[in-house]
Amino acid sequence: MGKMLDNILMKPILYSYRRCPYAMRARMALKYAGVELEHREIELRNKPQSMLAASPKGTVPVLLLDQLVLDQSLDIMHWAIEQSDPDGWGNIDDEISQVWIEKNDGRFKVLLDQYKYPNRHPELDPAAVLEEALHLMLLPMENALQHSQYLLGSKITLVDIAIFPFIRQFSMVDQSKFDQLTLPATKKWLSKHLESDLFNAVMQKHPVWVE
Numbered sequence: 001m002g003k004m005l006d007n008i009l010m011k012p013i014l015y016s017y018r019r020c021p022y023a024m025r026a027r028m029a030l031k032y033a034g035v036e037l038e039h040r041e042i043e044l045r046n047k048p049q050s051m052l053a054a055s056p057k058g059t060v061p062v063l064l065l066d067q068l069v070l071d072q073s074l075d076i077m078h079w080a081i082e083q084s085d086p087d088g089w090g091n092i093d094d095e096i097s098q099v100w101i102e103k104n105d106g107r108f109k110v111l112l113d114q115y116k117y118p119n120r121h122p123e124l125d126p127a128a129v130l131e132e133a134l135h136l137m138l139l140p141m142e143n144a145l146q147h148s149q150y151l152l153g154s155k156i157t158l159v160d161i162a163i164f165p166f167i168r169q170f171s172m173v174d175q176s177k178f179d180q181l182t183l184p185a186t187k188k189w190l191s192k193h194l195e196s197d198l199f200n201a202v203m204q205k206h207p208v209w210v211e
């Protein structure tokens with residue numbers, strides 16, 4: 001009986017990797033929306049064939065739905081809040097949100113990788129990379145967060161969650177260097193997300209799924 005029901009009401013399947021910031025933001029949105037799913041933890045070096053069959057580009061997260069494959073973390077976030085959005089994460093100005101998210105996923109992500117792997121970029125001056133990251137992202141965030149608790153105002157939105165895992169990663173590259181930066185409001189915002197039940201729930205460890 002249980003098995004029959006499982007087959008009829010197939011839960012969404014999420015292919016994920018615990019430490020991936022894109023997968024983190026997708027997991028946070030899915031958890032927030034209360035979506036029940038089958039979690040399939042993968043290894044980036046050994047991706048399951050069933051994941052690649054659904055999404056040949058081979059990045060996580062991938063969400064398999066009955067009739068649909070979502071293989072962009074932002075699409076998964078938007079789908080999740082369409083299912084349920086109890087705190088109004090989606091009540092946002094689309095243009096302002098897009099500016100933040102594009103800046104994060106675009107240039108800031110490039111700088112984050114350069115900052116994280118200086119050996120792969122011997123031609124770059126690490127101090128200049130940090131400086132650009134500050135001016136592009138961290139200082140504008142600091143400015144916004146000095147005025148309000150969250151990036152778009154007094155309430156948490158999808159934009160905070162979309163960006164938080166990347167700022168977390170940035171802070172962890174060199175924690176003592178990050179601690180020395182004068183970014184009090186950003187650090188407070190970061191701590192709040194790091195300490196949240198939502199984040200901690202999606203960081204639980206899962207054994208690697210075996211096909």
Ligand SMILES: N[C@@H](CCC(=O)N[C@@H](CS)C(=O)NCC(=O)O)C(=O)O
Nearest residue numbers: 020021022044059060061071072073
């Ligand atoms: N644009 C994609 C990017 C996802 C992505 O790049 N994920 C990384 C891990 S953080 C990945 O799966 N890389 C493939 C690999 O390393 O083989 C999204 O938003 O979902």
